[in-house]
Amino acid sequence: MTVYATFDSPLGELLLVGEESATAVGGTALVSLSLPGQKGAAEVRDGWRLAPEEFEEITAQLRAYFAGELTCFSIEFARGAGTDFQRRVWRAVEEIPYGRTATYGQIAERVGSAGAGVRAVGTAIGRNPLLVVRPCHRVIGADGALRGYAGGLPSKERLLGLEGALVP
Structure with a gap:
């Protein structure tokens, strides 16, 4: 069953979506974490159950x-989310x-797709359904400039500033 909760963060209200899982800590495996106004953000659907208690460990983190x-x-x-290539890119981002x-x-x-693969990597990163926890915000342009982020630049x-990362 799909469950969801919201979390009030410094970036705004995050939407957490999960699938109940017998092996996951707290019983829920995270499917999506969306920022407010995010391009391609998850939206609550009929049949989903509001279950903040299922996300206690995740929200604590x-x-x-x-x-x-x-x-x-x-x-x-x-x-199971994403293509094989997307999963390789997401692992590299992690x-x-x-x-x-x-x-x-x-x-x-890192994923064996140098050169022309940069654009494909950017596309894969743009489809990351787990913003913040899968840190695609840490990926920047070759010139050090901030480039694309589904949650907005x-x-x-702000995330890079929180982490003390060098921001040009």
Whole structure:
């Protein structure tokens, strides 16, 4: 069953969507975390159950992250989302340390898609359904400039500022 909750963050009200899972901490695997006004954001659908109690561990981690007390999330993501290429890109993004950035070109190299693959990497990153916890905000342009972010560049800049990452 699909469950959801909202979380009041410094970026606005986040929408958390999950699938009940016997193996997940708290019983829910995260499917989506959307920022307000995000391009392609999840929307609550008929049949979904409001269940904030299912997201207590996730919201505790988000609270600690936004307070500057957590640098690495420990959240179970639902399996099966995205193409094989997108999942490879998302795994590479998950490896960018807190407070650091990587370029789209560096991510393309890590997934074996250097050169022309930079655009495909950007597209895959743009389809990341787990903003904040899968840190696509840490990916910047080759010139150090902030480029695309589904939650908007002000949110990307705010997240990088929170982490102390160098923002040009």
